[in-house]
Amino acid sequence: MNLLKYSLMLAAIALSSQVAPPTSLLAQDLEPAQILKPTPDSWPLYHGDYSGRRHSHLTQITPQNVGSLSLAWAFQTGQTAQIKSSPLLVDGVLYFTVPDNIWAVDARSGHMLWHYNKPTTQGDHIGQRGVAMYKGWLYFTTPDDHLISLNAKDGTVRWNVMIADVNQGYWMTMAPLVVADHVIVGVSGDFDNLSGYLRSIDPESGKTQWQWNSTPPAGTPNSTTGGMTWMTGTYDPELNLVYWGTGNPTPVLSGVTRPGDNPYTCSIVAINPDTGKLVWGFEVSPHDTHDWDAVETPVLVDADFHGKPRKMVMQSSRNGYFFVLDRATGKSLLTFPFGPVNWTLGIDEQGRPIPNPAKEPAPDGRLIAPDEGGMTNYRAPSFDPKTGLFIVDAHPSYSLYFAKPADGYYGWAGADYGLWGKGVIEAIDYQTGKIRWSHEVGTGGSGAGVLTTDSGLTFTGDAYGNVLALDTRNGKTLWHAGMGEPMQSSPITYELDGRQYTMTSSGGVLFAWALPENSQTAKRSTK
């Protein structure tokens, strides 16, 4: 065979291996391999990828050209519930939610393909974080504790299974996590003394594969209930570990009936996704009495820590402390406050805050920093590898906490009242905990999550309805737009047809931002 023929053959082989298998060209399908390595034209799960860093490699929108960012299209849901979900983008279709509702929208035109709308009458309708996807199926949690599997093509229901009993006091808001052939879901519920848990569901049949309980059943002597698994976890495919945060113990504001550390409430846990077995657990708030869930994103970062390469998990937690742990062992590397805190006696040798008994809720009240909403909450943080900055929408705040015997030992078991707070976007140096820059975002606080990109941009929102693009190096505002309502979700970004879009929500409207088409400054992103 001559050289030309040989080269042509090699070229043909090389080219054919670049072409995606026919199925993904025709169907809206998500294979597990695509979640492991998301393409730039996708956002295949709540966090964007399994690491939870909410950091994009797209560079078309830069600090130099973001000043020209404009509206590509907006989608109006026409209803009053606020969008709190991160949309999924798979094969050109966006999927996003509010309680009881899913919309499928063409990401190019901004027009609706289908709308699932089935009101439920039970369970707390406080919010909905989004769907998960596996192959051609969507997975959706309802306020009354059902997991529904729908056909992504048309929103028809395939099956519906009950995850928890709403009459006991559970409800659900979270976006499930798909890992290999497991759909992992968690529950919420603080007004009753209930045990929290994670459940893994078979994506095809809806059958339960395993359940991991964060706390023992109610009535177990010398133990606590609670530990609700409110928000979506993250996943390390090399270690094959799922990382999840658990919520506060119940009764919430009274610790009298649950002495001790109350494992595994207010904890970061590492779970084997195939067996549901706990590999390690780290208590972020031992014996919490302030409702400070530790369900904020457990962000996975591979980088140097004090000169040594480490596989880390980081969390800016509700109780006011920033934690860095070795994610293979659960050992603490750093614990440092990221705002005013007044409730601890210090940090113990394991890196856990030591709660000050004098700052537990009392009959005549205790002044506590932060407030019950916490130094941060549901709004996603972002890790930018270039600057080594962990960026979080923080909420320095003060509150009064009360508890007395007449409040009982069930559910809330007390009362708390926020006095004052403000919103600040903080860029934390992960190796020291020091705050490199701060950007104030308004009295009362902002509900916006944070997204960072490789070009050095930070996208977030303030308390007044503005979406902001900040310079990741110093927090300076480079672009803004008034959306009308304060953002209550976390931004996403993707590239479609050579154009980078950043997507934010405000009230019941979804906004897609991009540089003007045919713009001189728009270049195709380097991948």
Added chain:
Amino acid sequence: MKRFRDVALLAAVIGFVLCQSPQQPIYAAAGAARSGSQAVQTAAPPATENIGAEAYATHCAICHGEHREGVLPGFPPLLGIDHQMTDQQITELIHNGKGRMPGFPKIQDGDLAALLHYLATPGLSSSGTVAAAGSVSMGVHSSELEQAGGGLFQQHCAFCHGRDAMGGETGPDLTRSKLVLADAGGDKISEVVRNGRPEKKMPAFTFSSQELDGLAAFIHEQVTKATSQKGKRRGVDVADLQTGNVDMGKLYFSGNCAKCHSPTGDLAGIATRYEGLQLEERMLYPRGAKSRVTVTLPSGQKMEGILAYQDEFTVALRDSAGTYHSWVVRNVKYTVDSPVTAHVDLFSKYSDADVHNLMAYLQTLR
């Protein structure tokens, strides 16, 4: 033929069992009694019923309520308990107790049977459903309107205001709210629900007039329950906040507050205007305190007024005539005078004793 008969019998049994379908309570309340269709019972002789009721009144009512309605949050209602537990299970519970519930091993034989029988009798309310938040006084009869309102409350309000409206995550105790107490037929409540309280992070809700009526009815029902609870009441009473020392408070005031405030001036009579938790909250941070702003225009002209709006991009004031003026921030220079910031600066300095002492002192200013 035998097979057909067996199938028919099975079908009849299944049919009978299906007819006993329980009616779900509208709202998610742990321990809420499931209202069942009337259980088929033979009427017991009056003597048995009396013994059962007496045994209940003697041993159980003090925790589980005079009419088995429970006293939440700690003591569950027992109406319909026969639909949730077998006699065997109930007996075990009565004899052994559970958690904070003591055991009564001495209730046996005739007394036990009578008590079990009593527990299986339907409650006072004709609809069979029981509201979750109990009162020790006469069981309150829940109308349909209150039930519908209760369902809506659990879905949309309970997260912040608590399932029983007595306060929850960040939301105030509605049963102590001056606005709720002054509300007549939902007139004031519906306004707050429709508009929200944006400065306090309460969203607005679009409910129909009928839905708002139901919500208001439910909230008023909760007020009634709360006020009849006597001593077992959740939330913060004026009496809870009396642990400070007046003289220490007066000293703290002169060192930290007297720069801006005067007990005979702006704070004269403050304790007649506010009391209890509301006074303490305002003492620590008075919401709604106004700031002032002076704006210098490019021409050099200065305008001054009450700060009406401020974000990174826009600043606005209302002048002495009440007229609104706003500017894009990069076009002007401005300074804000915000005396209330002094309250924020003190947060990191107070001890809890300081707070209670100040409260004691302020309560003398009548």
